[in-house]
Every structure is written in C-alpha cells, then in structure tokens.
Amino acid sequence: MTDASTVAVPVAREGERPWLDADLPVEQRIDLLLAEMTLEEKAGLFFHTMITMGQDGELAGPDPTFGLPSTREYVIERRLNHFNLLGGAQTAGEIARWHNALQRLAASTRLGIPVTLSTDPRHSFTDNPGAAMMAGPFSQWPDTLGLAATRDPDLVERFGDIARQEYAAVGIRVALHPQVDLATEPRWSRQLQTFGEDAQVAGELGAAYIRGFQRGEAFGPGAVSTMVKHFPGGGPQQDGEDPHFEYGREQVYPGGKFELHLKPFEDAFAAGVRQVMPYYGMPIGTEYEAVGFGFNKSVLTGLLRERYGFEGVVCTDWGLITDADIMGQPFPARAWGVEHLSREERMVKIIDAGADQFGGEACPELLVTLVREGRISEERVDASARRLLREKFLLGLFEDPYVDEAAADAIVGSPEFRAAGDAAQRAALTVLANRDALLPLAKGLKLYVEGIAPDVAAAYGDVVDTPDEADVAVIRLQAPFEQRGSGFESFFHAGSLDFPAEVIARVNEVAAAVPTVVDVFLDRPAILTPIAETAHALVGNWGASAQALLDVLTGAAVAEGRLPFDLPRSMAAVEASRPDVPFDTEDPLFRFGHGLTL
Structure with missing residues (x-):
C-alpha cells in the first residue's frame, strides 16, 4: 500500500502547466490540457x-x-480520476x-x-447498497419519497444545500442523484429514492433538489454537480422487476405514457442539472x-442531445460492459x-449512442x-473528454482539490444539520387513519x-411487556416483499405487496387486546387493507427515527405528510x-395526497 501523504505534490512552474492559470477562460484551459494529454490519459x-x-x-x-x-493501480497505472x-x-x-491522500496521489x-x-445518496435510511449508503456521519433525512411527502420545495432545496455542504467538506463533488423516475x-x-407517482411533484421537487446541490445559478467552487437519473424514466418495469437483473430488463408502455415520464427530466434540465x-x-413496443438505454442512440442522441x-x-449506469x-x-x-x-462492441455502441462515461467500469x-x-x-x-474536464475546472478542482480535514467533523452531521434532518423526518410522517381519535396519544x-x-x-x-398490560400499542413494520435471491440481489425488494399471513395475524392479535397504532416503512406501496381493518391508527413513513414517530404520535410535532403515491x-x-x-x-385504499393533520 502506498502512503500518499509521502507523495510530493508537483509544483506547477509557469509554462509547464498553463491550464492551471485561473485567469484564462475555462474553454482555453481545456484546450491547453487536451493538447498535452496522451490517448491513455484521455481514456482514463x-x-x-x-x-x-x-x-x-x-x-x-x-x-x-x-x-x-488498489488505489495506486487505479490512479497511477490506469490513469483514472x-x-x-x-x-x-x-x-x-x-x-x-x-x-486528500487520494488527491495527492493524483x-x-x-x-x-x-x-x-x-x-450515491448518503443521508437516508435505506439499506440497499445498490441505491444508497447508510447515513453514517452525515445528517439523517427521510428518503426521497419522504421529501415528496412534505410537498415542500423550500425544504427540499434546504436539504440539497445541507447535503452539498456535508459532501463538499469531505471532498465529494458529484451526487449520483436525484432519481426523478416516476413510481408508476x-x-x-x-x-424509495424517487419523488413518487406524480410527474408535476417529481419535477418541481427534483428541480429544488438540484438547485440546493448546485447552488442555483452559482455553480462553481463549493457546489456539487448532480447526475439526474434514470433517463428517460426507469419506472415502467415489466411486472415491477428491476433491470439490475436479466428477469427485469424490459420497460413497457401499455398505456402509451412514454412522454409523461420525461416531464421530471425537463424540469431538471430547466434547473441546470449538469x-x-x-x-x-x-x-419494448416503442419507437426507440x-x-x-445506455446503448440506445435513439434515446441518448436523438432524444437527450438533439431534442x-x-x-x-x-454517464451510463454501472456495469454495462464487463x-x-x-x-x-x-x-x-x-x-x-x-x-x-463483445466487450469491445458494447463499448463502441455506448460511445456511438452518445455517452461520455462508463459507470462502474475500469478498462x-x-x-x-x-x-x-x-x-x-x-x-x-476529445468531445467527451472536453465535457468531463469542464466539470473539473468549473468545480474549482484544479485550483484547490483539497479539503480542510480539521473542519470536516464539525461540518458533517453538525447539530444544526441534524436538527434539520430530524424535523424533515417528522414533517414527512403521514397519518393515514385515526379511528376514534386515538391520536395524539395522551402523556403517561x-x-x-x-x-x-x-x-x-x-x-x-x-x-x-405485553399488550394486555398496555393502554396503547405501537407496532413498526417494513413493507412486505418477496426474496428474489441472496447477496446483492437480496437488497432489492420486489414481488408481492401483500403482508404475510403471520404478520396480519400478529397485528390482529395485538389490536384485539389494546388500541394499536401501526407504522409502516413504505419503501413500496404496501397493501394495507387487512391492517387498516383492525389497527386503530395507521401511519406511513419513508425513513423516520422512533423519536420522530413518537413525537408525531404524541402531538409534540404536527403530522403534515401527504402520500406521494396511491396505496x-x-x-x-x-x-x-x-x-x-x-x-x-382501481379503487385504491388511500389516494395520492391523502394525509391527516393532527
């Protein structure tokens, strides 16, 4: 292992690296650097x-x-950056x-x-490493569906701005999000990482999210470049299966709504997404x-670049070639x-389609x-290299690629940022039913x-210890899913939305003994019909701590959330x-926008 702290940083002497002259226009600096680069350096x-x-x-x-x-092989031998x-x-x-050690090596x-x-997203509750990371040191917010449940563009932009500051403090300058696919x-x-089922809501909140990360019109040093996904809309999956896996590779449009799925991307473009x-x-069954989509010239060039x-x-999604x-x-x-x-033919087709980067590849x-x-x-x-270098120059990485190590712990997860995330968790909680005015719960x-x-x-x-001793019961559940496989595949919750019989039986048993509140983590729109028949109160969440939930149930915080999709x-x-x-x-149990205010 190389200790990058011992690597000497080359001094940019005048004339040796003219592209480091910040007084020159960015396009001229790109020209100067491109002229110096070997094919191998461009490929990296x-x-x-x-x-x-x-x-x-x-x-x-x-x-x-x-x-x-190893990192050294990536940077020194393969010239990746x-x-x-x-x-x-x-x-x-x-x-x-x-x-900073990585930047010194570069x-x-x-x-x-x-x-x-x-x-990938780092501020939420999901445990799917193919979609997001656990929050770790970062402030913790509801997942994107929860941001949609608040219906508050200002809150979403504030989240983007806080996440931007936390990312930049540790050197992260590209967000592989937002995800504006429609959850149809x-x-x-x-x-869970979408803004829900409604195209207008997804577009409005997605644009606010982008403005927060990219600093609106002030994109540059201190900003985080956003990568909106998944163009031209990844929601209409055959039988709801996911195209990470071969059995979910087909997107279908039996209702002829291909164009509707473009609406949130149009708002992202208007917001200046990078x-x-x-x-x-x-x-399947379209004009394309x-x-x-990563291989699809009719979509990437015809639709994205030209229209x-x-x-x-x-940048393609991860692992299209190898x-x-x-x-x-x-x-x-x-x-x-x-x-x-072949791998070579796939690479040619991706480049010909109009992509600039191969996600998850290193060849x-x-x-x-x-x-x-x-x-x-x-x-x-050179055309793609120019776009990729432009981002580095505009983000100020050539002027100052390093971060303040001493300040990182104070910025990331600061009390102010954590309080904002906690407040958003409460704001997103959605009370679906409140039979006999059980909520808010009395103290004691x-x-x-x-x-x-x-x-x-x-x-x-x-x-x-038991329902029989209680005045009220509170049960937290995860929306149901069918196990599709082991390992990486197990993180993708797919299949039936019906709760297993034993879960329903347990809720019924508790609810028969004592008034019962059921809170469900709705990473998918679960079938709540049998639970709604016996639970005295029903709540949906998209990432909320137990404290946030109990604050809402007891009236210490106002219930404000509204469903981002039909149930x-x-x-x-x-x-x-x-x-x-x-x-x-047909005839949903609870409609989009439903939510009780307590």
Missing part, C-alpha cells in the same frame, strides 16, 4: 468506477470483497483525510489531473431501439438487448485499443411497542394496472 477520464477507503483514512489496497484493484466512494461507516475526518501523475469523487409500477424496488444517467432497462439540447455529461463478481456471486453485465456483443486499455484500431475516432474521444400512558427500543419509548410513557387496495388491482400509467390501480 471515461471510467467512473467504485473505490474504497483503507483503514483510518489510508488509501486502499486490493479489495477482494468487491473485486477492486473519477470514483464513486463505497462504504459509509467512516467518520467525516477519516473520509476527508483519505480524500497530483503526482504527469499532468496532475485532480480526482472527481462521487457518491407499485411493485418496483427502486421507488449530468445525466440512463437506466439499464430496454424499451429495443436495447438498454433537449443537453450538453452536459452522460461481467463482474459482487459479494462473492457472479453478476453479468447489464447489456440488455446486446448480450451477444481504459479497451478504449485505447479501439481508437488505435480506428473503431472510435480520437475526435469523438402504558405503552407496548414492537420495532421500537424500549428505552426510547420510555421517554414517552411507561413501557410494559392500492389489493394485489389484483396492482396486477391489472398499467406500469407506465400513474394512479392506475
């Missing part, structure tokens, strides 16, 4: 892959868990120290091109080529519709070979709880609905 820009930290802020050696090479940071348990200070290369560090297929496993990620899915005039960075091993299991490339193509030698063989022109390489009641630590509940009442009455209604059409389940 095209790969945006995963990276891990070593212990205590050190650079990492090879990582057998994720099949990753765009990385997605995996893991979320480190302190902010450790992340900042690691980031500065030791021939041209000293700084690293651009990205991340109730079974889809990726709804980057776009297409999804894995392949459109039936291949995955919308998007001039920013297009088969991998994730968490000890084989994981084929998501080359849907082009599975028969620059392949691109170099393709250029030298004349299968990809160096002029085409005897409480029976499931899914809440007794020592936390003790601050709100006298905790007892179907039955699985029969879900199965009969069209996956591209919002609000298409």
Whole structure:
C-alpha cells in the first residue's frame, strides 16, 4: 500500500502547466490540457468506477470483497480520476483525510489531473447498497419519497444545500442523484429514492433538489454537480422487476405514457442539472431501439442531445460492459438487448449512442485499443473528454482539490444539520387513519411497542411487556416483499405487496387486546387493507427515527405528510394496472395526497 501523504505534490512552474492559470477562460484551459494529454490519459477520464477507503483514512489496497484493484493501480497505472466512494461507516475526518491522500496521489501523475469523487445518496435510511449508503456521519433525512411527502420545495432545496455542504467538506463533488423516475409500477424496488407517482411533484421537487446541490445559478467552487437519473424514466418495469437483473430488463408502455415520464427530466434540465444517467432497462413496443438505454442512440442522441439540447455529461449506469463478481456471486453485465456483443462492441455502441462515461467500469486499455484500431475516432474521444474536464475546472478542482480535514467533523452531521434532518423526518410522517381519535396519544400512558427500543419509548410513557398490560400499542413494520435471491440481489425488494399471513395475524392479535397504532416503512406501496381493518391508527413513513414517530404520535410535532403515491387496495388491482400509467390501480385504499393533520 502506498502512503500518499509521502507523495510530493508537483509544483506547477509557469509554462509547464498553463491550464492551471485561473485567469484564462475555462474553454482555453481545456484546450491547453487536451493538447498535452496522451490517448491513455484521455481514456482514463471515461471510467467512473467504485473505490474504497483503507483503514483510518489510508488509501486502499486490493479489495477482494468487491473485486477492486488498489488505489495506486487505479490512479497511477490506469490513469483514472473519477470514483464513486463505497462504504459509509467512516467518520467525516477519516473520509476527508483519505480524500486528500487520494488527491495527492493524483497530483503526482504527469499532468496532475485532480480526482472527481462521487457518491450515491448518503443521508437516508435505506439499506440497499445498490441505491444508497447508510447515513453514517452525515445528517439523517427521510428518503426521497419522504421529501415528496412534505410537498415542500423550500425544504427540499434546504436539504440539497445541507447535503452539498456535508459532501463538499469531505471532498465529494458529484451526487449520483436525484432519481426523478416516476413510481408508476407499485411493485418496483427502486421507488424509495424517487419523488413518487406524480410527474408535476417529481419535477418541481427534483428541480429544488438540484438547485440546493448546485447552488442555483452559482455553480462553481463549493457546489456539487448532480447526475439526474434514470433517463428517460426507469419506472415502467415489466411486472415491477428491476433491470439490475436479466428477469427485469424490459420497460413497457401499455398505456402509451412514454412522454409523461420525461416531464421530471425537463424540469431538471430547466434547473441546470449538469449530468445525466440512463437506466439499464430496454424499451419494448416503442419507437426507440429495443436495447438498454445506455446503448440506445435513439434515446441518448436523438432524444437527450438533439431534442433537449443537453450538453452536459452522460454517464451510463454501472456495469454495462464487463461481467463482474459482487459479494462473492457472479453478476453479468447489464447489456440488455446486446448480450451477444463483445466487450469491445458494447463499448463502441455506448460511445456511438452518445455517452461520455462508463459507470462502474475500469478498462481504459479497451478504449485505447479501439481508437488505435480506428473503431472510435480520437475526435469523438476529445468531445467527451472536453465535457468531463469542464466539470473539473468549473468545480474549482484544479485550483484547490483539497479539503480542510480539521473542519470536516464539525461540518458533517453538525447539530444544526441534524436538527434539520430530524424535523424533515417528522414533517414527512403521514397519518393515514385515526379511528376514534386515538391520536395524539395522551402523556403517561402504558405503552407496548414492537420495532421500537424500549428505552426510547420510555421517554414517552411507561413501557410494559405485553399488550394486555398496555393502554396503547405501537407496532413498526417494513413493507412486505418477496426474496428474489441472496447477496446483492437480496437488497432489492420486489414481488408481492401483500403482508404475510403471520404478520396480519400478529397485528390482529395485538389490536384485539389494546388500541394499536401501526407504522409502516413504505419503501413500496404496501397493501394495507387487512391492517387498516383492525389497527386503530395507521401511519406511513419513508425513513423516520422512533423519536420522530413518537413525537408525531404524541402531538409534540404536527403530522403534515401527504402520500406521494396511491396505496392500492389489493394485489389484483396492482396486477391489472398499467406500469407506465400513474394512479392506475382501481379503487385504491388511500389516494395520492391523502394525509391527516393532527
């Protein structure tokens, strides 16, 4: 392992690195740097892959868990300088120290091109590493569906601004979000990071999210570049399955609503979003080529570049080219519709489609070979390299790639930021039913709880061991799902939205003994019909601590949340609905926008 703290930072002597002259226009600086770059150095820009930290802020050696090479191999040998940071348990200070060590290593290369560090969402509650990281040292907020439940653009923009400050404090300058897909297929496993089912709400709140991260019109040093996803909308999945996996590769539009799914992206473009990620899915029965969107020239060039005039960075979703091993299991490339193509042919097709970066890939030698063989022109390489370098220059990375290690712990997860996140958790909680005006709960009641630590509940009442002893019961549940596989696949909650019979029986048993509040983490719109029949109060959440929930239940905080999607009455209604059409389940139990104010 190389200790990057011992790597000398090259001094930029006048005339040696003229692109470092901040007084020059950015486009001229790009021209100067591009003219100096070898093909191998240009190729390194095209790969945006995963990276891990070593212990205590050190650079990492090879990582057998994720099949990753050492950091030194990435930066020195492969000349890569765009990385997605995996893991979320480190302190902010450790992340900042690691980031600075990484930048010192990058500065030791021939041209000293700084690293651009990205991340999936880090401020929420989800445990899916394919979608987000646990909050760790960062302030904790409801997941994006919860932000949608607040219906508050100012709150969402405030979240973006706080997240921006926390990201920038540790060196993260690209957010691989927001996700503005419409949640029109109730079974889809990726709804939690969306703004829900309504195109207008998703567009308005997505734009606010982008403004918060990118500092509105003041994009530049201190900003975080956002990568909106998954163009042209990843929600209409066949049977709700996810295209991370071959059985979920098809996107279908039986209701003819392809255009509706573009609406939130149009708002993102108007807000100035800098980057776009297409999804894995392949459109079936449309005017567009039936291949995955990352390979799809009719979508990336015809629709994104030409119709919308998007001039920013297009980065594919992760792993379109190379088969991998994730968490000890084989994981084929998501080359849907082009599975028969070789790795080289897939790369050519992605470049021809109009993408600039290969997400989750680290094979620059392949691109170099393709250029030298004349299968990809160096002029085409330069066009993407220019976009990628422009982001680094505009973010100020060439002037100051380092962060203040001493300040990181004070900024990330500060009391002010944590309080704002806690308030958002409370604001997002949605009271769906309140039979016999059970809520708000009176103080000093005897409480029976499931899914809440007794020592936390003790601050709100006298905790007892059985429902028979209690004045009220509070039960927290996770929306149901069917296990699709083990390892990485297990994190994707898919399949039936019906609760298992034993869960229903347990709720009925408790509710027969004592008035019962049921709170459900709605990462998908669960079928709550049997629970609503027996529970005395019903609450939905999208990431809320037990304290936030109990504050709302006891009236210490106002219940303000509103449903970001319909809650179907039955699985029969879900199965009969069209996956591209919002609000298409017959006679839903609770409609979009429903929520009681207490």
